[in-house]
Amino acid sequence: MQARREKLQRLREANVDPYPHSFTRKQLAADILSDFDAYEGKEVAVAGRLMSLRRMGKASFAHLEDSSGRIQLYIRRDTVGEQNYEIFKLVDIGDIVGVTGSVLKTRTGEITIEVSEFRILSKTLRPLPVVKEKVEGDKRLVFDAFADKEQRYRQRYVDLIVNREVREVFVKRSKIIGSMRNYLLSRGYLEVETPILQPLYGGATARPFTTHHNTLDMTLYLRIANELYLKRLIVGGYDGVFEFAKDFRNEGMDRFHNPEFTMMELYVAYEDYHFMMDLVEDMFCTIAKAVNGSYQLTFQGKEIDLTPPWPRIPLLEAIEKETGFDLYEKPVEELRKIADELHISWDKSWGQGKFIDEIFSEKVEPKLIQPVFITDHPLSLSPLAKKHRDKPGLVERFEPFIAGKEMGNAFTELNDPIDQRERFMAQVALREMGDDEAQPLDEDFLRALEYGMPPTTGLGVGIDRLVMLFTDQASIRDVLFFPQMRPEQYRD
RNA sequence: GAGGGUAUAGCUCAGCUGGUAGAGCAGCGGCCUUUUAAGCCGUUGGUCGAAGGUUCGAAUCCUUCUACCCUCACCA
Numbered sequence: 001m002q003a004r005r006e007k008l009q010r011l012r013e014a015n016v017d018p019y020p021h022s023f024t025r026k027q028l029a030a031d032i033l034s035d036f037d038a039y040e041g042k043e044v045a046v047a048g049r050l051m052s053l054r055r056m057g058k059a060s061f062a063h064l065e066d067s068s069g070r071i072q073l074y075i076r077r078d079t080v081g082e083q084n085y086e087i088f089k090l091v092d093i094g095d096i097v098g099v100t101g102s103v104l105k106t107r108t109g110e111i112t113i114e115v116s117e118f119r120i121l122s123k124t125l126r127p128l129p130v131v132k133e134k135v136e137g138d139k140r141l142v143f144d145a146f147a148d149k150e151q152r153y154r155q156r157y158v159d160l161i162v163n164r165e166v167r168e169v170f171v172k173r174s175k176i177i178g179s180m181r182n183y184l185l186s187r188g189y190l191e192v193e194t195p196i197l198q199p200l201y202g203g204a205t206a207r208p209f210t211t212h213h214n215t216l217d218m219t220l221y222l223r224i225a226n227e228l229y230l231k232r233l234i235v236g237g238y239d240g241v242f243e244f245a246k247d248f249r250n251e252g253m254d255r256f257h258n259p260e261f262t263m264m265e266l267y268v269a270y271e272d273y274h275f276m277m278d279l280v281e282d283m284f285c286t287i288a289k290a291v292n293g294s295y296q297l298t299f300q301g302k303e304i305d306l307t308p309p310w311p312r313i314p315l316l317e318a319i320e321k322e323t324g325f326d327l328y329e330k331p332v333e334e335l336r337k338i339a340d341e342l343h344i345s346w347d348k349s350w351g352q353g354k355f356i357d358e359i360f361s362e363k364v365e366p367k368l369i370q371p372v373f374i375t376d377h378p379l380s381l382s383p384l385a386k387k388h389r390d391k392p393g394l395v396e397r398f399e400p401f402i403a404g405k406e407m408g409n410a411f412t413e414l415n416d417p418i419d420q421r422e423r424f425m426a427q428v429a430l431r432e433m434g435d436d437e438a439q440p441l442d443e444d445f446l447r448a449l450e451y452g453m454p455p456t457t458g459l460g461v462g463i464d465r466l467v468m469l470f471t472d473q474a475s476i477r478d479v480l481f482f483p484q485m486r487p488e489q490y491r492d
Numbered sequence: 493g494a495g496g497g498u499a500u501a502g503c504u505c506a507g508c509u510g511g512u513a514g515a516g517c518a519g520c521g522g523c524c525u526u527u528u529a530a531g532c533c534g535u536u537g538g539u540c541g542a543a544g545g546u547u548c549g550a551a552u553c554c555u556u557c558u559a560c561c562c563u564c565a566c567c568a
């Protein structure tokens with residue numbers, strides 16, 4: 001760093017502005033690389049960061065990387081002038097430069113810009129981890145990669161500069177969200193925004209973050225979901241509303257959980273969960289085509305095929321198929337015995353729903369590698385879902401599973417205000433028994449339902465997990481630019 | 493929240509059973525006008541995550557702490 005400050009000083013002494021205000025670039029690296037014939041011998045102007053430097057006495061090679069890719073530069077003293085070549089010697093890997101020059105191919109066949117003019121656009125003061133790479137055929141071998149996860153997450157900017165694949169993951173993330181948004185907009189649904197700071201949290205079972213508003217002198221919660229607000233909008237008369245929502249849950253963190261995460265929620269009036277299953281299937285396939293160009297994908301070594309139709313299996317059937325036990329309407333005492341037989345440890349406080357949920361996630365979930373809709377969950381686990389039209393004790397709900405992971409959650413929405421009030425009361429009772437994740441009663445939401453909500457189906461999709469799936473990333477931290485970390489002791 | 497692992501130069505790592513720290517790359521100084529993980533010669537650089545302890549002596553053994561990673565628990 002000391003050396004770089006000195007170079008900065010020397011640049012200033014040579015009357016070179018190390019931080020000029022702009023540079024007019026005319027091409028991206030990829031433009032030139034992909035159409036050499038058109039550019040050969042022509043003058044081009046590109047700008048980007050120097051990622052490698054091979055200096056010889058009177059000529060140098062370097063690689064310049066911009067958002068599109070990496071192109072080689074050839075700087076000759078005779079072309080650039082002695083004075084400029086001296087200035088070029090003050091350049092470091094990591095510096096951002098703009099160059100003009102003409103396009104040629106070197107002896108070894110690499111497309112290269114022979115630089116006639118170069119300008120330092122931003123002098124770096126910190127050394128970049130130098131990552132060397134070697135291209136062998138279409139394989140890219142990387143040496144001494146910047147790989148320390150802690151540093152990569154804490155200094156994501158460095159990670160992004162140096163690790164191209166990381167940049168690509170986030171480009172894909174944007175494409176996934178973009179194609180989902182297009183899909184929903186093209187079907188005529190309205191993208192909306194609802195409060196993040198809520199006086200009452202609801203729409204999911206989770207512990208919230210709590211904050212305080214000074215002027216109103218009241219407690220506010222960061223939303224754990226936006227479900228109840230979106231349904232109010234359906235009451236208000238919109239046929240379909242959706243929101244890409246940052247939600248916040250004050251719970252443990254691991255490779256599938258970050259305290260803030262993104263969920264897309266969608267509500268469509270006059271439809272039920274069968275409609276929503278069709279939509280999910282079609283939407284996921286549309287995204288897969290748009291982003292990966294294929295219904296097939298590999299996730300952590302597993303081959304996954306999204307080609308529709310996806311099987312739709314009632315949850316209890318899935319359990320029965322896997323374990324041989326039919327759990328429907330079984331009393332708790334019997335469920336305890338079954339759990340024992342399946343070697344699942346349980347707690348006295350567990351009700352029917354909890355047993356079913358546990359047995360499912362223990363015995364069935366890990367096997368759901370190929371896409372499947374698991375449907376018709378126990379009522380006690382789904383306080384906002386409408387009762388099943390034929391199966392008492394169950395609700396009309398489904399969860400799409402891919403690669404052993406739940407990718408979303410949807411139901412035919414409960415629009416009977418009296419039933420909804422009863423469900424809330426049951427939650428309140430749980431709460432009083434010490435379940436701090438049970439949902440609080442939302443009087444205004446009930447009032448909205450009392451004004452009448454059309455039959456409606458709703459969906460929530462965990463966007464981060466979806467991105468993990470499509471980009472083959474094992475950890476949620478690898479699909480978030482800035483995953484939550486403990487503060488570092490900043491030393492320099 | 494519980495268990496396990498990791499922490500050595502800017503980056504990637506080595507350092508055996510305790511003897512006072514090393515390599516490659518980067519940096520710095522030279523040589524080199526088609527190189528590409530450029531090469532050659534020379535060279536700088538580390539309170540070995542932090543604090544304490546055992547010892548004549550600790551990067552190495554012990555304790556505590558901190559951060560990160562993995563697994564489990566809770567959850568999406």
